[in-house]
Amino acid sequence: MRDKKDEAPAGRGAQDASAGKRGERRTFIKFLILVLLSAAGGALVGIAGVKLIKTGFTPVIPAQAAGVLRMAAPWANLVLGAGMLAGILLRIRTYRKIRAAWDGEDEDAAERMDEVLTDVLIATAVGQILGYFFFGLGMYALLPVMDRSGEGALAAILGIIFLTAVCIASQKRAVDLVKEVNPEKRGNVYDMRFHKVWIESCDELERLRIYQASYRAYKATQAACLILWILCFTGMLLFDAGLFPIVVVTAVWMTSCIGYLTGCRKKNDKSRW
Amino acid sequence: MPLSNHLKEQRAKLGVNQSEMGRLTGVSRQTISQIERGDYSPSVTLALKLAKVCGVTVEDIFSYEEDEHER
Incomplete structure (x- = not known):
């Protein structure tokens, strides 16, 4: 027979799992809304761009x-x-x-x-x-x-x-x-x-700070690359900026992403923490 | 933070400043300062090193006090 004391944590675990799933669903809905808003924003910029080109606008x-x-x-x-x-x-x-x-x-x-x-x-x-x-x-x-x-x-x-x-x-x-x-x-x-x-030559706290700062830099680079890609894409459509800026941004983006992910894998494989 | 420490008192007993304490344990003055202020919880290795340099046990320097709401 199970003791009441044993049942309490199990009940709390089920509640936590349920709350976790609700939280996950809320996060997913937020993410979906953000994706839809971004898509709508992109479409608006695209339509505005095409209309601007039709008016004969050229940036000089x-x-x-x-x-x-x-x-x-x-x-x-x-x-x-x-x-x-x-x-x-x-x-x-x-x-x-x-x-x-x-x-x-x-x-x-x-x-x-x-x-x-x-x-x-x-x-x-x-x-x-x-x-x-x-x-x-x-x-x-x-x-x-x-x-x-x-x-x-x-x-x-x-x-x-x-x-x-x-x-x-x-x-x-x-x-x-x-x-x-x-x-x-x-x-x-x-x-x-x-x-x-x-x-x-850095000690554990200094290394921790460097690693934290590097992660912040990685996240900032990811966000900046997305924004730059949108700008370059808009520039290609509106200002005849060509494909080169998009290739450059993609190269930086890919370097940052692959560098981070391979670094994570190396840490998981070999590093002593 | 649930980890409190008496590093400053132990360092005073030893009669060294933060830079010297850092040199003795192989870390920077800033790290000693952050530990003393409770802003950083050191690794087990560093905690053991600090205890060894002070000639006391780790428990004489660090104590873990669980918060009520963390239980």
């Missing part, structure tokens, strides 16, 4: 704007690099002040030091990506007048070299400052194996 950058772009874009990286250098030097000076006053125990000061160095690393990462963008933009703006705009082309090339040098030197400085406070850290920014060596 006004001649004056194109002229300003042509003059400014090649110099953008030099300006960005100089601005970044000044900003980063100021942040490093702030770091040095906090570090000089730090007694090794004050957690607020330690957090401020971490924040300053994180600011520097974020600035260099974003700066480098912007640098590639402005270099592309500069070259695009110069293409039609390349034969008579030697100084613009030179500025674009010097700009990307200068910006890259600022970013790498700033990363090196920030990493060296981290190593001063955390001597267990290993890795040299100039070494191609820097990331691998750095992670190997």
Whole structure:
């Protein structure tokens, strides 16, 4: 005969299972609504696009704007690099002040030091990506007048070299400052194996944070790729942007997805946790 | 968080700061700080290492207190 005490957990288990199924159904309905709304949104954009094309609409950058772009874009990286250098030097000076006053125990000061160095690393990462963008933009703006705009082309090339040098030197400085406070850290920014060596010198909490941040980045990339694909598809239909942007977005999307999934499989197969 | 700890007290007895404690246990100062504040529950390996460095048992540093609503 079963005791009442034994029956109670079994009853709760059945209730939990039923609640779980209800929750699953609700989630599925929400998902279905989202899919239908997305499909309706896509259809609307498509219809609007086709109608716009029928009116003879073609996106043209006004001649004056194109002229300003042509003059400014090649110099953008030099300006960005100089601005970044000044900003980063100021942040490093702030770091040095906090570090000089730090007694090794004050957690607020330690957090401020971490924040300053994180600011520097974020600035260099974003700066480098912007640098590639402005270099592309500069070259695009110069293409039609390349034969008579030697100084613009030179500025674009010097700009990307200068910006890259600022970013790498700033990363090196920030990493060296981290190593001063955390001597267990290993890795040299100039070494191609820097990331691998750095992670190997991180402890369990730091690795956990890196892995969590990587997962967030993966999810953000997935969302961004979907949005970019829609934009590229719309661009292909409306602005005659061609198939190339869609191929590029698909390549990035696939790389992110396969990299993540094969990484998960490797972890399941071999890793010790 | 159901895991509470006395790492700060044990570290004070040992007379070392967070950076030195990190060096002794092979982790960063930030990790020691997060454990002391109860923001991070360390792995079994690290908990055992901390206990060994302090010369006490793991239970002297960490204690698990189950929340009423988690039962």
